[in-house]
Amino acid sequence: MTNKSDKYIISIMVDNEPGVLARVVGLFSGRGYNIESLSVSEVDSDKFLSRVTIVTSGTKIIVDQIKAQLNKLIPVHNLIDITQQESFIAKEYILIKIKKNQKNQKKTFDIANKFNASILSDQNNELILEMVGTSLNISKFIKLLRTFGIIELTRSGLVSMPIDSSFIKK
Amino acid sequence: MIKKITGAKLLVECLINEKVDVIFGYPGGAVLPIYDELFKQKKIRHILVRHEQAAVHAAEGYARSTGKIGVVLVTSGPGATNTVTGLTDAMMDSVPIVCISGQVPTHMIGNDAFQEADIVGITRPCTKHNYLVKDVDNLAGAIHSAFFIASNGRPGPVLVDIPKDIQTFRTNYEGKTNTKKISYYSPQVDPNKDSIKFFVEMIGQSEKPIFYVGGGVINSGPKASRLLFELIKKTGFPCTQTLMGLGAFPTSDQQALGMLGMHGTYESNLAMHQCDLMICIGARFDDRITGKVSGFSPKSKKIHIDIDPSSFNKSVNVDLTIQGDIKKVLKEILNLLNKKKMHFQKQKYSNWWKKINKWRKKDCLAYKNSKKLIKPQYALERLNELTKNLCPYITTEVGQHQMWAAQYLTFNKPNHWMTSGGLGTMGYGLPAAMGTQIAHPKSLVIDVAGEASILMNIQEMSTLKQYRLPVKIFILNNHYMGMVRQWQELLHGNRLSESYMESLPDFVKLAESFGAVGLRATQPNDLDLMIKEMIEIKGPVIFDVCVDETENCFPMIPSGATHDQMLLGPNDEFEDGISEDGMVLV
Numbered sequence: 079m080t081n082k083s084d085k086y087i088i089s090i091m092v093d094n095e096p097g098v099l100a101r102v103v104g105l106f107s108g109r110g111y112n113i114e115s116l117s118v119s120e121v122d123s124d125k126f127l128s129r130v131t132i133v134t135s136g137t138k139i140i141v142d143q144i145k146a147q148l149n150k151l152i153p154v155h156n157l158i159d160i161t162q163q164e165s166f167i168a169k170e171y172i173l174i175k176i177k178k179n180q181k182n183q184k185k186t187f188d189i190a191n192k193f194n195a196s197i198l199s200d201q202n203n204e205l206i207l208e209m210v211g212t213s214l215n216i217s218k219f220i221k222l223l224r225t226f227g228i229i230e231l232t233r234s235g236l237v238s239m240p241i242d243s244s245f246i247k248k
Numbered sequence: 249m250i251k252k253i254t255g256a257k258l259l260v261e262c263l264i265n266e267k268v269d270v271i272f273g274y275p276g277g278a279v280l281p282i283y284d285e286l287f288k289q290k291k292i293r294h295i296l297v298r299h300e301q302a303a304v305h306a307a308e309g310y311a312r313s314t315g316k317i318g319v320v321l322v323t324s325g326p327g328a329t330n331t332v333t334g335l336t337d338a339m340m341d342s343v344p345i346v347c348i349s350g351q352v353p354t355h356m357i358g359n360d361a362f363q364e365a366d367i368v369g370i371t372r373p374c375t376k377h378n379y380l381v382k383d384v385d386n387l388a389g390a391i392h393s394a395f396f397i398a399s400n401g402r403p404g405p406v407l408v409d410i411p412k413d414i415q416t417f418r419t420n421y422e423g424k425t426n427t428k429k430i431s432y433y434s435p436q437v438d439p440n441k442d443s444i445k446f447f448v449e450m451i452g453q454s455e456k457p458i459f460y461v462g463g464g465v466i467n468s469g470p471k472a473s474r475l476l477f478e479l480i481k482k483t484g485f486p487c488t489q490t491l492m493g494l495g496a497f498p499t500s501d502q503q504a505l506g507m508l509g510m511h512g513t514y515e516s517n518l519a520m521h522q523c524d525l526m527i528c529i530g531a532r533f534d535d536r537i538t539g540k541v542s543g544f545s546p547k548s549k550k551i552h553i554d555i556d557p558s559s560f561n562k563s564v565n566v567d568l569t570i571q572g573d574i575k576k577v578l579k580e581i582l583n584l585l586n587k588k589k590m591h592f593q594k595q596k597y598s599n600w601w602k603k604i605n606k607w608r609k610k611d612c613l614a615y616k617n618s619k620k621l622i623k624p625q626y627a628l629e630r631l632n633e634l635t636k637n638l639c640p641y642i643t644t645e646v647g648q649h650q651m652w653a654a655q656y657l658t659f660n661k662p663n664h665w666m667t668s669g670g671l672g673t674m675g676y677g678l679p680a681a682m683g684t685q686i687a688h689p690k691s692l693v694i695d696v697a698g699e700a701s702i703l704m705n706i707q708e709m710s711t712l713k714q715y716r717l718p719v720k721i722f723i724l725n726n727h728y729m730g731m732v733r734q735w736q737e738l739l740h741g742n743r744l745s746e747s748y749m750e751s752l753p754d755f756v757k758l759a760e761s762f763g764a765v766g767l768r769a770t771q772p773n774d775l776d777l778m779i780k781e782m783i784e785i786k787g788p789v790i791f792d793v794c795v796d797e798t799e800n801c802f803p804m805i806p807s808g809a810t811h812d813q814m815l816l817g818p819n820d821e822f823e824d825g826i827s828e829d830g831m832v833l834v
Contacts, residue, residue, distance in 0.1 A: 093432065096380070101372060108373050139561060146558035152377040152397060152431050 085114070086141045087133050087160040087168055087238045091246050093153035094120050094128040101151050102130055111136065111144050115170075115213075117235035127155070127248055131237050156247045163240035171208070171234040172216050177227040178203045186226060193219045204229060252418035255384045255410065256281035259348065262391040264291050265424040268319050270310060270686055271295070272303040276323025277363060278350030281415040295686060295715060298707040300327050302679035304334020304405075305705070308343045309683030312666045313641055315469055317399050318683065320347040325363030328409070329370065333673060335405045336374040340670025341492060342467055344403035346394050347375075353413035354382055368409050376404030377431065384417040389430035401435030402556040403467055435555065439572035444580045446568050447551060452590065454525030454549070456600045457485045460508065460537075463492030463669070464530020464554060466662045468574035473497070473662045475578035476529065482585065483592045486604055488516035490531050492669045495659035505604065506613075509537040510805050511651040514612035514814060517803075519604055521811035526550045530574050533564040534670070535833070543810030553577050612803045612816055613655055621796040622772050624649065624724045628656040628696070630775045631722060635783065640692040641684045643667065645677040645701030648730035648801045653696040675704030678721065682708055685717045692720070692783065699725040699792075700749050709762035712788040720782050721790045723755060726797045734800045739807075739826055759790035768792040807833035 092098050099118060106113050115133040120126070134144060141159070148154055160166045176186070178200070186205065190197060195209035209219055213236060220231065239245070253261070259282055263271070272295045275283045286294055297303040300322045307318025318338075322328055328349040338345045352361040368380045377397050379390040387410065394406040421427070451457060459480055465472045473496050480487050480503055487497050488508040497504055506513035508520055520526065526548045531537070533552075538544040541563055550566035552559070553574060560569040570577055615625045636658050643666040644650040650667055659665050666684060668676040681695040695702075702723055712719055732747040756766030765785050769778050769792070782789045803814045808830020815821075 096382075097368065097372070100369070104372055139565075143558065143562055146560070150556070150558050152433050155432055 081137050083135050083137055084141075085133060085135050085161070087131065087166070087236060088145065088148070088157055089160050089238060089246055090130040090132070090148060090157040091155045091248055092128050092130055092151075093155070094126045095153060098128065098153045099130070101153065102132070102148065105147055105151065106132075106134070106144075109147065111140065115235040117237055122248065125248060129246070131235065133236050158240070158244065158246045160238045160240055163242060163244050165241040166238055167241060168212065168236050168238035169210055170213050170216050170236050171210050172219070172231060173198075173206060173208055174220065174223060174231040175204055175206045175229040176223055177229060178205045182226050186223070189219070189222050195219065252420055254281065254285075254416055254418055255387050256285045256415040258384075258387055258419065258421045259391060259410065259415070260285045260289060260292065261421055262388055262424070263319065264289075266317070266392070266395045268292055268317070271319045271321050272297055272306040272310070272683065273321030274300050274303060274323065274327060276327045276350065278324035278327075278352060278412045279321060279348075279415075281412065282321065282348070282350070282410075294321070295682075296711065297679065297682075298710050299705065300330035301334050301675070302682070302705050302708050302711070304331050304338065304345065304347065305673070305676050305679035306683030306686070307345050308334065308338055308341075308676075309643060309666050309680030310687045311343050311345060311683075312466075312680075313663050313684040314687045315663060317344045317346055317395060320345060322347070322349050323363065324350045324352055324367070325365045327363075328367035329365050331407075332370060332374060333671075335371055335407065337668055337671040337673045337676065338405040339374050339376065341668065342403045342463065343405065344398040345405035346398050347405060347407045349407060349409050350415075351380065351409045351411040354411045355413070357411065367407065371407050374405075375407050378407040378409065379430075380409045380411075381414055382411070384414050384419045386430055387414060387419065388421050388427040392424055392427050393429040393431045393433075396429060397431065397433055400433070401437075402464075436571055437555065437573040437576060439570050439577045439580055441580070443568060443570045444577070444584055447570060447581055448584050448588065448590065450525060450549060450551060450568060451483065451527070455596060456523045457483070457525040457527065457597075458519050458523040459485055459487040459497075459527045459529065460490070460520065460531055461487060461493045461496050461529045462490040462531025463496075465493060465496035465574055466530075468530065468555075470662055472575035472578060475575055475582060479578055479582060482582070484594060484597060485527075485592075486519055486601070488512070488520065490534070490537060490669075491654055491667060493531060494654060495662045495665050496530075498660040500658050500660055505608075507654050509534075510539070511655065511801055511803065513655075514610050514803055514816065515604055515607040517805065517811040517814060518607050520545050522603070523548045527553075528566070529553045529578075532559045533562065535563070538564060539805045540808055540810050545811070610816070615799075617772075618796065619772060622769060622775065622793060624652050624726070624795040624799055625656055626772060627724060627775060627793050627795060628652050631694070631696075631779055632657045634776065634779045635692060635694070638692045638783070639664065640694050641666070641681075641688060643677040643680040643684060643693070643695045645695070645697045645704075646672045646674045647698045647701060647732075648726075648734065648799075649696055649698040649701075649724040651731075651801045652724070657696075674701040678702060678705050678708050678719070681719045681721075682711055682717055685719050686715070693718075694720045694722055697721055697723045698730060699723055699727065699752055699755075700729045703753075706758070709758070709764065709788070713763045717788060718786060719788050721788070722782075723790065723792050724795050725752075725755070725792050726795050726799065727752065728797060731801070737800070739831060755790050755792035759788075762788075764788040764790055766790050766792065768794065770794045806830060
């Protein structure tokens, strides 16, 4: 058996009821598991279902236990381990506010172009950029912009789905 | 047209439809409308406890001795927070409980109102599920869902928090079958057919097999115990039982090796250590069972049968898992064995049994009796001898007395042994005995207790008095928190920090003050007559058995050790000494 700690993306379909996020998060903190990223939003307003995407890390044994424990939660309808699918998409969204000055303007635009980022706001000598990408690309993007002075940034956390025929059932 | 009824009335009707006949509870401001409805009906009996923790333990005793769901009703705030220990206990030992708590009215939630507590938040990790009902139209759905969740799959406690205004609002109730459940829950109860085939192959190949059975068998119902008996008899394999599993298979049977684990028998633990096939049914490889995991039964293949897949490979890796309701799994296994006309030749296992019988000859539960002092083991042996024909229900508190009770009493039927296993809750035994006695008014119910534990819920003597419950409390009084002292002797240089029980009450007078009978034995010769007297007394009894204060509980696997490193008696020394890793274990 491997004792290697890997990253796992787990996607969970849950009843969108009060306290459901607390149940999921409480399970992780109560049992000492890691959450590296978390995103959650309603995906079916007729059936009141939300989809939670959690990035966690651990050995296979621990992650199997995490999945079994999550499956035990009553509001959890279904979950899939996206990292176990043959191929999948995993992306994040970022908003980033940086200082603007004449000297670095061209460089900023070049970086934005390179990463397919768009400028959403250009006011008061501040730029707000948005970008969608893999976590790795987003980190690279942030690193490049850091030299111009980042005022604030926010990331959505990873959302993900398999590419092949598998999907999460409701 | 269905007439609209109040939430409180609806709750009571739901409970009646769930066939609830007893509730354990304590009233208060936030549940007054419910208590008013209880007052107006005759189908549900309410047992007034003296502390809400005891209400949950009583419901646990009721549930575990009947297989039904135990129901608790408490008020908001302190009423609800007092149930937390009981709910956690029920969670750890998989006991089906529905706990109804009152809450401040919906518009005041979050305002730090009088007797407000976020009980749904507080009990989230110690219940199987819980609900806060904010709309009276969802109340029936929540109650029926709660009963379904509590008793299906791996059983557990479910709490339903009902704000006071919801109890007075009106809505329609269309009965249990017409009410839509508000939660989606459908545990897998039928086993996978292939896994049954693998099971049969694996047991056909083994030469040194052992059944390791736990409380899951009892939770699956008496039919599971009957099927297990059939399977064990058919195979001729030895069987060891966990603390929770005692009675799932008759402990007086030739094939029963007794309890295993930290205070298990020599033969059980060595058989677990040396087996080539371990068949775990409804147990969960708890740390009390495995000892040091890396040295746990190193040479065996392991099969794990359980309804809860999160128990698989949690602490010990197994070779085959079978998820399902145990009675269904056992039925499938027996069907396949019969279909294949499989026979288990005695000869094939004779060497294995020879070994086991050699370990048995060690007589690991032997102790040095005394003519002057009552040895706790002797007291329990006499209790067993003089009561076993009455098939008593036994509950315990937590500590040395609990382990001795597990070791020295006979458990030949399921649902007759109620003890706090997972959580180890001192104060469990008396209220659990109360709930058991309510369910079985004509039976003999004995709480085997220690003098420290019994004081943790001693207020329930008043409940015994009120309902004339003839519970017999058998206190092994050694003036110490015995198990704490035993660990202090073993691990902390005999510095007995705070484990001596000062200023104990006079238990005989205490019994009398609650209208019960108090008995006290100080000499071994007193025991038989007084035990008989205790059984014959019609009402509750506290029997203060003054035992040898220095006695410790053996065999014992010290923390951080493996099954083959047992201490058999006080003169046994642990060869390696207790490791630093072991020191931090509980």
